Every structure is written in C-alpha cells, then in structure tokens.
Amino acid sequence: MRERDDPEVIGRRVQRLRTQRGLTQRQLAEPAYTPAYISTLEAGRARASDEALRHIADRLGVAFEELAVGRPAHLATGLRLRLTEAQRVLADGRAEEAATQYAVLRAEAEAHGLGCEQAAALLGLGECALETGRLGEAREFFEQAEERLAGKTLPERVPALRGRAVAHYLAGELRYAVYLLESALDELNRGGLHDPDALLLLYASVIGPYMDMGAHARAAQAAEFALALAPQAGDPALIARMHRSVARTLLAEGRVAEADASLAKAAELYRQLQLRTELANCHWMRGYVCAQNGELDRAEAELRQAHSMLSETRAALYRSQAAVELADVLHRRGKSQEAAGLLEGVLGDFSSERGAVHAAAAHRLLGIIAEDARDTEAAEEHYVRALSILERAGAAGDLADLCRLLGDLLRRTGRTEAALDAYRTGLGHRTAPGTTTLGPAPAQPPL
Template structure:
C-alpha cells in the first residue's frame, strides 16, 4: 500500500493498462488519441472526467477507484483494519488501536473514501473517551463536523450521538438533547435504520439520565421494529442495554435481564470486551433499583474489574460510583467513601460533570451517616449546584431533600426551608 499511496492517476492508468496487456492505442481509441493518453500517463495532461469514464469502462474498474488510484481491495482492507482495531480498543490496547485509526483515516482520505475516514476519526474519539480524556475526544468529534454532510447516515449518526454524550456529560444536557432530537428527526426522514437506532439509543440514554422515562419509552417503541434492519450489530446490542435500563420495576426485571443477556452475547460475538462489562454495569443498575443489592454489587464489581483492565477509566469510575452507593446502603461507609473518592478524582480529570455531582452527593451522604454534618453540607450543596448546572432536575430535587433534612436535624429550620423551596422549584422545572 505504501508504494501505491503516492501513485498519480496517470501512473495508475499505466499500471492497470500494462497489467491487462493493452497498448496505449488499444486503451485510448477510438474516442481518444494515443498521444493524449501518453501525456496523461506521463503526468503532463490532467484527464477529463469523460476520459476517465472511458478508461474506467475499458479497464473494467470503478470510476472512483481509478480517479483516486485505489489499489485493488483497499476498501475491504481498510474496513478490516478498522474492525480489528475496534476489537483491540475494547480489549484495552488503546495506543495500538488509536495508531491504526490514524493510519486508516489518512489512507481513507488519500483514496477518497469519506465514510471510512469518518469511521476512523470517530473511533479516534472513542479511544480518547476510553482513556477518560473528554477534551481530546470532543476535539476529535468536532474535527469531523465539516465532513458530516458528505458521509453516510450511519457514520454521521455515530459522530452526532457521541458528541452529544460529551456535551451532556460536561454540563449541557439541554443542548445535547436538542441535538439528538434534531438528528433523529432527520434520520427518520431519511429512512436509515442504522442511524435511527443509534440516535434513539443515545436519546433514550439522555432521557433516562433526566428521568424522562415516558419519553424514553416512546423513542424505544418507535425504534424497536427497526432492529432487524440494522447492519451495525454493535448498535443492536447497545440499544438493548439502554432499553433494559428503562425497566425499573421488579415485574420488569426478567424482561430487562433477557435484554442484557442478548446484548452480552452480541458483544461477545463481536469481540467487544469493554462493552460486555458495560452490559454487566447496566444489569447492576437495574438490580440496585429493584432492591437486589447483593446481585447489584456483584455485577458492578465484575464490571469495574474488566473496565479497569481495559483502561476504560471514566466508565470504571461510573461503575465504581454505583458500587459505592450499594456499599453505602449496605452500611459499609468506609468502602463507599473509598470508591467514591477514587471515582471523584477520575471524573474531575475527565470533566464529567454528572459523575462529579454523583460523587459529591455520595460522599455527602457518607459524611452525614458518619456524623460529619459540616462536611456533608458542603458536599451536598456542591452536588446540588453541579446537578443544576447539568440540568438534571430530578437529582437536584433528591439532593435538596437530603440536604434539607440534614439542616433540619441540626435545628436550622430557616436554612432547611430555603433548601426545600429550592428543591420544589427544581421539581417544577423538571415537569
């Protein structure tokens, strides 16, 4: 590939012509002269589109393959490189995978393959997210924005969805939701099942974080019939994982667990180790909310182990916060605090505002239970501010309740009243 990477169009025509045993006259006539073709092959003349079409037809090659001097099989080769690097990333080989993504993107640009170039750039952003470098990931996704109008619906949806996730995580929930809703409307009009399912999963995730479960269920209902048409099987698994987390009641647990089982099998078949761990995290998420704390702890612990091994630092921090909440409810305050502090450090480095707020609240509740009300108040108040900045009003309400009760138990009625009113205002805003 390296020798052909600098090949000109004329040199490519000469290579293909000689490989077929044709003379310049054989290839050029009757429409064009041998002299013109010789000048093109020598790089003296630039071929017109009509000449390229004629040559491509005579050589039995695709016009764009000729125009971009693509070596035989290059599209499949680059797609295979991307798929292999995607698996390597999921195994934790982040540096190696990112190097392949960069090489593949450069080659795809060289050979005029915008979709493959976009996929490679998107995976670069994914690698940076896996490291927990939110700023670098955002830069990678933003770099792709000018090319999005020229790529297919699926890679465009992937970039929009992941950029919206970053937007949400760093404090602009409203902007993220708006971007996803607009993109999903466009995907529905275009009729792309892949794009609709990918964007639906992202929007369901955002709605779930905002506790807008009715809206999430509506999105799920519209997207679910499309799953059989989706070509990116990773996105089918991702959809099942998010949809499973919408099942919060004990009666829905068997349905959720079936979704997680199916998603896990798909991820295993695809060789995506990190995503299998994220499925376990999702399972624990549901188990905790139906009161099965031991099962939730086991799922979170398994997820944390794998996520730590593959270098998924921010994902690991999120799972650790869930495990910390389980330990707090089980009465193991020291372990809860240890997990939450470690996660808080990771979240601060990655600028993940939602997890920073959750860590503050957890540590505040632990401090309150440990008899340190002053520390608890500082942490809970900061959690309220961060949740408010994020726009997750349901969490503002819950945290204001905890903070107000702490103030009330200390006899600070006026302060408690102000905090409870703050929570009421957030509850009205959440409607």
C-alpha cells in the first residue's frame, strides 16, 4: 500500500484542486503558510509535511488521503460495502455475476493501492471460479490473494491458503491439499496463534481430503477439534460448513442420527444466512447420509433437490458431483437406465484433474451397470479408468473396493492371474488405514 505519492504528483494535485475551487495561492496558504510555499509545493520542489498537507486539505475541503495518494474520501469504505454485496450475490448462487463485480472491485482497489480490498476481491474471484469448476483460475486467484497478504499474520492469510488447498483437492491432488492444510494448522497451533475462525476453517476443510485418502482417524480427530472450537468462532457460515464436514466423519463411525442432526443445524444456518449454494450442498450431504443408512426414497428426494438447486446456480462441478451421488441412489432403487443417462451426461465435466474422486465414482458405477447388463468389456474399461484416476489422486478410501470389483470381473472371465493382481492391489490399500497423509499429525489446538 502506498504511503505517499511523489512531491511532483502531489503538487499537480494541489494546483488542480485549488484552480477548480477558484482559490489563489495566498488564500490557500493563509494563515499558517506563505504563497511562496504553496508555489514551491505545486512545482514539486518541496515535500510537504503531514501537518501542511492536512492544512491544505482542510482549505480545499478534501480528505488528507485524497491529497497524499489521490484516493477519494471514503473510497475504502465504499469498496468494502460493494465487496459485501458481491459476496451476497455469490451466496445467492449467481457466481458469474459475482465474478464480474469482483473483477471491477479488484481493478479499483489496485488502482488506488488498497491491498486488503484487492486481496478480498481476489478471494471472491477464487470462490467464484471454484463454484463454476474453473480450478486452474481459482488456484491463481488464491495465490495472488496470498501474495497481497504476504505481510499479514497467518490467520489473515488462512482463507486464501484454504481456497488454494480446496482447488488442489477438487483437482484430485489430495496429498498436496492435506500438506497445505496440515502445515498451516501446525504453524498456528505451535506458534500460539489461537484464532478460532482460522482454525475452524482449516479443520473443516481437511476432513474431506482425509476421508478420501482413507485417513479416517485423522478425519475423526479434525472433526473433534472443529466441534470443540465452534463455540468460540464468530462466523455462522463457517460454523455451518463445519457441521456439514463433521457429518461425514460421524457417518463413517456409524453415528447416523448425530450426522443427520449436524446437517440439520447446518441447513438451518444456511437458510437464515440465505446461502443458496451451501444449502444445496447440505441437501446433497443429507442425501448421502440417507443413502448410507438405506433410506433410499429420502436420499433420492434430497439429492434431486440438491441437483436442481445446483443446476439453477450454475455451480457446474458441484452439480456434476451431486449427479453422481443421485445416480448411485437411482441404480440402487432399480432405475439403472436413468442413472446411466445421468452419468453419461456429466462424465464430460470430470477429468483426473477436475473432480477426480467423483470422476472415478462415475466410472465405477457405469462399470457396475454394464456388468448388470452383461457387457463385461465396457465394465472392465470403466473399472480400469476409475482405478487409474484414484491411484493418481491417492484416494485410498475407495481403491480397495474398486480392486475387489475389478478382481471379481477378471476372475469370472477366466483371467485368474490378473484377478489376483487386482486383489493384491486392493489388499495393499486396505492394510494401512490412516497412514496415507504426509508425516506426523499437526500440533493440537490449545483447547
């Protein structure tokens, strides 16, 4: 952020404003200074003190800031209000409209040297890019926000760092996402930087990658810390996100009623805050919980609602991920044709670099549907593609089950050696639960 413009720039600014107001140099100078001093200042040959600039600003009827750096009065306040409005547009599910607003605000903040507001606009652009599935752009925006906040404390940098980690996670880079989040947690906890909001944001964000990597013990511990931190946190949207993440660990531990209650709390907060995309994601998660608990009719209703809401908000990647969960429930309810059609419709939205875990899930389900239709060739192709994606992403949580499916298929088609290889691969992932993260667990928060 600029402290003061050069004397020549300030001199031209003083002369322009004085002329606009029809004042002479004597009128501007009196009673504290001389016309000669004003003349020297306007020519850029003198560096005015803060006291002199405040006198001149008062005579000209402008803010000190406007003379010193050319920033109109109340610009920062106005920008912050408009940033809040853009955030509201994004929360309503209008990511593209919000991105346009954030881009304008970023340019204005940059032009006037407002570093914090520029970082906030970059964070908004990153969130918009995440919602619309442009993961490369999202990563760049979050990296730029981190650069603007380089001189700030770690708690202030956490939202940008967390955004970058989520972009890597959605791109299938699970290990690196966990590394970023764990490193920040370790630094916060070891350094005594006990910021409840920053810690809660990191713990809520690391649960998903932990679960997909098969590190269920780490996920459960992160959920435990998040729940303990929640009463100290001040952001209700953050608390709602935490409840949504924690539900996944509760479900993995068989605590279905608690998972459902956690999601009910999240949904209520999202409704109060009118966060449309987050509310849709909450319906999606409730559908997932119901499906795991065998309540397939309720699961289908929740997932259809989530898919419909995400389609309206144009949250492309999230919509496609919800479609995979819905297709799984439809298949289990005997609606395999509809499920296959839904999967074929969204498969193009995924790749090993974009929604990797759900890309693999889509191929796995299409393989199962193909097997049911006795098309073993297509089934094997889908299983192999799913296996490749999961291995590249390090998503050990689903690899063992997929290897079993592939092994069974190979055995039924007479390829015993290949089937044994598949089973061995699956057993290798099954024998080391919770050991897939990088290094020791991060330091614990001082609860």
